[in-house]
Amino acid sequence: MPKILNERSGAEIKNVIFDFGQVLVRFEPEYMCEKYAATKEDVSLLSEVLFDRLYWDRLDAGTIEDEELLEEVKKRLPERLHVTAEKIYFNWIYNLPEITGMRDVIKLCKSKGYGVYLLSNISKFFANHYKEIPILQLVDGFVFSATAGCVKPSEQIFEHITNKFNLTPSQTLFVDDNITNVKGADKFGIIAYHFDGNARSLYSFIEKLA
Secondary structure (H helix, E strand, C coil), X not given: CCCECCCCCCCCCCEEEECCECCCECCCHHHXXXXXXXXXXXHHHHHHHHCCHHHHHHHHHCCCCHHHHHXXXXXXXXXXXXXXXXXXXXXXXXXXXXXXXXXXXXXXXXXXXXXXXXXXXXXXHHHCCHHHCHHHHHXXXXXXXXXXXXXXXXXXXXXXXXXXCCCCHHHEEEEECXXXXXXXXXXXXXXXXXXXXXXXXXXHHHHCCX
């Protein structure tokens, strides 16, 4: 699969939309858990249970609240790990290492006069704390699935962000590591780039754009 699904002929890029996890930062549950858990066994268990997609898909959709999630998680954990689970959950946003080179990619976009936006399947908790993430201080506008009421790769969420910021799809580049989301953006008419973790390649691609 090529990185660019459909580079529309003659398109002039004016805006770039980035995904968040695994594009701007590393989202690694075990890394987050080992900051607070004492043993490898506890790290493994907490990572498996606390970051289970059973809960996080609902967080992304905005259909479960923080305390409800923690109540369900605690049912699957020994009591001795309950406090640790809470610490991890309410501090994971501070344990998101930036992907090397992506800050430079954003700066390149801004030097070219592009609008820079974030579109992420992510929770209300994150939406309430995103300003505390250093790299996001470089971003012009945000759409979070939990507060938007729709998730990638639905047509609705791409329609939502383009309408919210008055973006022309054919003049917009979307960067995501999830091929399903990339295909959804392409179907909507946005130029879609499948990010493989190589910030240098992405930088070179954007550098060559008109």
